[in-house]
Structures are given as structure tokens and as C-alpha cells.
Amino acid sequence: MRAQVLEAFNTPYKLKDIPKPAEPQGHDILVSVGAASYCHTDAVFASGAMWQDLPRVGSHEFAGTIVALGPDVPSSLNLSVGARVGVPGRAFHPCGSCYECTHNDDDPHGYGVWCSKAGNLGLTRNGGFEEFAVADSRQVAPMPDELDAINTAPLMCAGxxxxxxxxxxxxxxxxxxxxxxxxxxxxxxxxxxxxxxxxxxxxxxxxxxxxxxxxxxxxxxxxxxxxxxxxxxxxxxxxxxxxxxxxxxxxxxxxxxxxxxxxxxxxxxxxxxxxxxxxxxxxxxxxxxxxxxxxxxxxxxxxxxxxxxxxxxxxxxVLVGRNHQLRAMLQFAGKNGVRAKVKTYPLEKLNELVQDYHAGASGKLVIDLQR
Ligand SMILES: [Zn+2]
Ligand SMILES: [Zn+2]
The missing domain is CATH 3.40.50.720 (NAD(P)-binding Rossmann-like Domain)
Incomplete structure (x- = not known):
């Protein structure tokens, strides 16, 4: 599958053909990415200021369609193959036992969005600048009918x-x-x-x-x-x-x-x-x-x-928010017409997007993977 990979800090992303992720295990889901948005943190990460490992596929705010579910995805989440979801960066595989995970204000059981042992898509795990991405089912939110992937993606971190x-x-x-x-x-x-x-x-x-x-x-x-x-x-x-x-x-x-x-x-x-x-x-x-x-x-x-x-x-x-806040925010945005001003680019033009970002482009810059 196609992916934009950051191989070294302060260098452009490289469009590569990388293996599609394996069938999801545990709480995981596999998402066919429809759109992935660029955040200031992507720029900070690419500058090498965050001391995390490379190579990495960036974007911690994206949206798409579920194509496979792991065996332990809780039915209470109402997720199924074909469902459209928004995917934030946090929290991938929280530990389930720390204070954050056990005092989570009624988020899914054992899921702490601020668990310091959890992964972060686009930073410590591959994110949305690729055709298929793995996410933790407990971190995502169903997209309301009023929204598409392009206007959902920027809401996943900024929103x-x-x-x-x-x-x-x-x-x-x-x-x-x-x-x-x-x-x-x-x-x-x-x-x-x-x-x-x-x-x-x-x-x-x-x-x-x-x-x-x-x-x-x-x-x-x-x-x-x-x-x-x-x-x-x-x-x-x-x-x-x-x-x-x-x-x-x-x-x-x-x-x-x-x-x-x-x-x-x-x-x-x-x-x-x-x-x-x-x-x-x-x-x-x-x-x-x-x-x-x-x-x-x-x-x-x-x-x-x-x-x-x-x-x-x-x-x-504040740093992002809980899963129940993510779900409420997305429903509210859908029903009340809250929309980011977006400029879209195809996946192969990610480096052009980054240039426009550094030149001070306004609104949110989004990769449209359906283009
Ligand atoms: Zn962000
Ligand atoms: Zn934890």
C-alpha cells in the first residue's frame, strides 16, 4: 500500500510502497483512510524536537472506514465493518491499570486517554498518511451522517x-x-x-x-x-x-x-x-x-x-480530550455545522502541503486519499 514515510528529521516525506497492516488483533481495528490532516505537532515531530523513533508515517488526525475488527473490540462501542470513524492520535493500547486508565470519567473500561504508557498514532505508531491504518477501537468516534472524512479529520486533534x-x-x-x-x-x-x-x-x-x-x-x-x-x-x-x-x-x-x-x-x-x-x-x-x-x-x-x-x-x-468528549464533539459539529476551512492535497503531494503550511497557509491542510 502507499504511505508517506518520514525517514530522517528535517527531510521531506518519502512516498513508499509498504506492507498493508496484518489482520487486527485484540482491541484493534483496521481503517481504510479517507483523509488525514496535518497538525502543528507533525511539524514539531519532523523537526526532531520530540525524540521519537523513525521511520514514521505521520498524521494523528484522520478519518476513514473500518475494514476489519479485532476479536476483543467491545460491542458497547457500536463499531462494525463498513462504519465510518474519526481517528485521533491518542490513546493506542493504554496500559489499563494506571491511575489514568482506572479513573477515566466513564470512558471505555481500562481506557485512559492520557495513559503515559499508551502509544500515539502518527508519533510513536504509524498514523494517517497511508492507505490503511491500525487504530485502537476505544480511541475512535463514529462519524455522523453530516460529515465526510475530509471535514472529520481536522476535528480529531484541533477540534x-x-x-x-x-x-x-x-x-x-x-x-x-x-x-x-x-x-x-x-x-x-x-x-x-x-x-x-x-x-x-x-x-x-x-x-x-x-x-x-x-x-x-x-x-x-x-x-x-x-x-x-x-x-x-x-x-x-x-x-x-x-x-x-x-x-x-x-x-x-x-x-x-x-x-x-x-x-x-x-x-x-x-x-x-x-x-x-x-x-x-x-x-x-x-x-x-x-x-x-x-x-x-x-x-x-x-x-x-x-x-x-x-x-x-x-x-x-488541556491536551486533546477523552473519548466521550470526542464523540460528543463530532456529533455537535455534524449537527450544528462546525466545519474547518480546508485545503486538500492528494497523498503524493504531502511535501507540497508541508511547504504551504510553513509559508503560513490558513485553515487546515488535509490529505485526501480518495483523490
Ligand atoms: Zn495535533
Ligand atoms: Zn494506563
């Missing part, structure tokens, strides 16, 4: 991460569950951000969408247009032109003297790795608010303890 970030920000994850809540997204015009704006608005939140690049802001304008009447719930802020303080006054009004802490968003999501994005976001949050970061820059963020001490801001972080 799940931003969904969990909104949940961690205190939003109730159902239509109307965000009513009365305001959420700022720092880096709103990127791959995660443009999905986050859609999810937040469709959950009922008021959104302050902050970015600082022409392409990102153009993508945000497109998202707002697509939202129709709901677009009025989004305020787009160009951080190059407006300070956080000015944006806060423009959106929430001038505070009474000494009561500035009462004006601002209830929560902010920090998506870029830049310190300015972190600082800007923190200045938009009101006292007692929540800051959720999904980025983890190599040299860290400089955080002001006075924001925690005097303003009672809580800082949290």
Missing part, C-alpha cells in the same frame, strides 16, 4: 482540543450552554482558533476573536460571514491595531474608577506560542476568570503572579 478547552473554560457543552458567557480566543484565526470561534458561538457564547496576521484575520472575517446572524456574537480584534485595554473598553464599556477588574471576558483560550498572545489574552479576562492554554512554548510563558493573587485568575491547560 477535540478546542472543544475540551471550552469545557475547561467552564462552558456547558450543549447548544445554549454558553449563554451569558464571554470567551476570548487569542490566536482565533488559526487552525484551532477558527474551529473554536464556531464551537463557542454555536454553544451560545459571546466571542472576542483576537489575531494579529492578515491571513488569520481574513479567515476570521470569512467565519463570521458564514455564521450569518450568529456572526454578531463575534467581535474580531486586530491585536496589531488595538491594545488589550482599548479592546476591553470598546467591548465592555469604560469601567467605574477602581472597578476595572469587573469588565472583561469570563475566560480566555491561549492558542499561539507567543508571549504577546498570552499577555494580550490575560488582559482581556475579568477578575476570577479562567485562562486555558493549549500551547506549550519551549521557553515557557512568563506569567504574572499578581494576576493570580490580586485578580484571582485561574490558569489551566
Amino acid at each position: 477535540l482540543t478546542i472543544w475540551n478547552a471550552l469545557a475547561t473554560a467552564g462552558v456547558k457543552m450543549e447548544v445554549g450552554g454558553g449563554k451569558g458567557k464571554s470567551v476570548a480566543i487569542s490566536g482565533a484565526g488559526g487552525g484551532l482558533g477558527h474551529l473554536g470561534v464556531q464551537f463557542a458561538v454555536k454553544l451560545g457564547c459571546d466571542v472576542v476573536a483576537v489575531d494579529a496576521g492578515d491571513k488569520a484575520l481574513a479567515l476570521l472575517e470569512e467565519i463570521v460571514r458564514d455564521l450569518g446572524d450568529l456572526g454578531s456574537k463575534v467581535t474580531v480584534v486586530d491585536a496589531r491595531k488595538q491594545s488589550a485595554e482599548d479592546a476591553r473598553v470598546a467591548i465592555f464599556g469604560k469601567p467605574e474608577p477602581d472597578l476595572a477588574g469587573e469588565k472583561g471576558v469570563d475566560a480566555v483560550l491561549i492558542l499561539p506560542e507567543a508571549q504577546q498572545a498570552f499577555d494580550y489574552g490575560m488582559q482581556l479576562v475579568k477578575s476570577h476568570g479562567i485562562c486555558v492554554t493549549v500551547s506549550f512554548p519551549k521557553d515557557g510563558f512568563l506569567m504574572q503572579p499578581r494576576d493570580l493573587v490580586f485578580r484571582h485568575i485561574t490558569i489551566k491547560g
Whole structure:
């Protein structure tokens, strides 16, 4: 079968003919891959910064059709040959006995998405840039009728991460569950951000969408247009032109003297790795608010303890999400029209995709294996 293989760090992927995986064993399923999306982590991995083994087939967010099931796939998962599924990177073969695996908030028995002994497709195991991929049946989610492989793939890492970030920000994850809540997204015009704006608005939140690049802001304008009447719930802020303080006054009004802490968003999501994005976001949050970061820059963020001490801001972080969150997110996206802006490429053009990614392409870049 055809696969794009990374054989050495900082080199292009090589299109190769590799053996099709054997019949699935245990909890495993074999998936005929329909589409596989490119994530920032693929770029980090390819740079050699993650100390994992090569050769490797990348992509930890993909989607396709089940062609075979192992003998131990639990019937409670409702998976069968021919079923269409979305496949995230985590967690392949969790240990089943550690704290993560035994305290899993009603995910499948013994399945811990953050099990540190588990594998990660596209990183420690082969991922989606190949015609057939092996996945753990407990990590996948059935695709709703409204979605195809191309719009499901980008939801498997970016979509799940931003969904969990909104949940961690205190939003109730159902239509109307965000009513009365305001959420700022720092880096709103990127791959995660443009999905986050859609999810937040469709959950009922008021959104302050902050970015600082022409392409990102153009993508945000497109998202707002697509939202129709709901677009009025989004305020787009160009951080190059407006300070956080000015944006806060423009959106929430001038505070009474000494009561500035009462004006601002209830929560902010920090998506870029830049310190300015972190600082800007923190200045938009009101006292007692929540800051959720999904980025983890190599040299860290400089955080002001006075924001925690005097303003009672809580800082949290998230990494993807549980299997039941993945399933809920995918159903919600299908029913409520949350779609990534995608550009597709055939499998043999993966290196062209990577070049476009590094040139700052907006939205999500996806390999279409049916092309
Ligand atoms: Zn990812
Ligand atoms: Zn475990």
C-alpha cells in the first residue's frame, strides 16, 4: 500500500510502497483512510524536537472506514465493518491499570486517554498518511451522517482540543450552554482558533476573536460571514491595531474608577506560542476568570503572579480530550455545522502541503486519499 514515510528529521516525506497492516488483533481495528490532516505537532515531530523513533508515517488526525475488527473490540462501542470513524492520535493500547486508565470519567473500561504508557498514532505508531491504518477501537468516534472524512479529520486533534478547552473554560457543552458567557480566543484565526470561534458561538457564547496576521484575520472575517446572524456574537480584534485595554473598553464599556477588574471576558483560550498572545489574552479576562492554554512554548510563558493573587485568575491547560468528549464533539459539529476551512492535497503531494503550511497557509491542510 502507499504511505508517506518520514525517514530522517528535517527531510521531506518519502512516498513508499509498504506492507498493508496484518489482520487486527485484540482491541484493534483496521481503517481504510479517507483523509488525514496535518497538525502543528507533525511539524514539531519532523523537526526532531520530540525524540521519537523513525521511520514514521505521520498524521494523528484522520478519518476513514473500518475494514476489519479485532476479536476483543467491545460491542458497547457500536463499531462494525463498513462504519465510518474519526481517528485521533491518542490513546493506542493504554496500559489499563494506571491511575489514568482506572479513573477515566466513564470512558471505555481500562481506557485512559492520557495513559503515559499508551502509544500515539502518527508519533510513536504509524498514523494517517497511508492507505490503511491500525487504530485502537476505544480511541475512535463514529462519524455522523453530516460529515465526510475530509471535514472529520481536522476535528480529531484541533477540534477535540478546542472543544475540551471550552469545557475547561467552564462552558456547558450543549447548544445554549454558553449563554451569558464571554470567551476570548487569542490566536482565533488559526487552525484551532477558527474551529473554536464556531464551537463557542454555536454553544451560545459571546466571542472576542483576537489575531494579529492578515491571513488569520481574513479567515476570521470569512467565519463570521458564514455564521450569518450568529456572526454578531463575534467581535474580531486586530491585536496589531488595538491594545488589550482599548479592546476591553470598546467591548465592555469604560469601567467605574477602581472597578476595572469587573469588565472583561469570563475566560480566555491561549492558542499561539507567543508571549504577546498570552499577555494580550490575560488582559482581556475579568477578575476570577479562567485562562486555558493549549500551547506549550519551549521557553515557557512568563506569567504574572499578581494576576493570580490580586485578580484571582485561574490558569489551566488541556491536551486533546477523552473519548466521550470526542464523540460528543463530532456529533455537535455534524449537527450544528462546525466545519474547518480546508485545503486538500492528494497523498503524493504531502511535501507540497508541508511547504504551504510553513509559508503560513490558513485553515487546515488535509490529505485526501480518495483523490
Ligand atoms: Zn495535533
Ligand atoms: Zn494506563
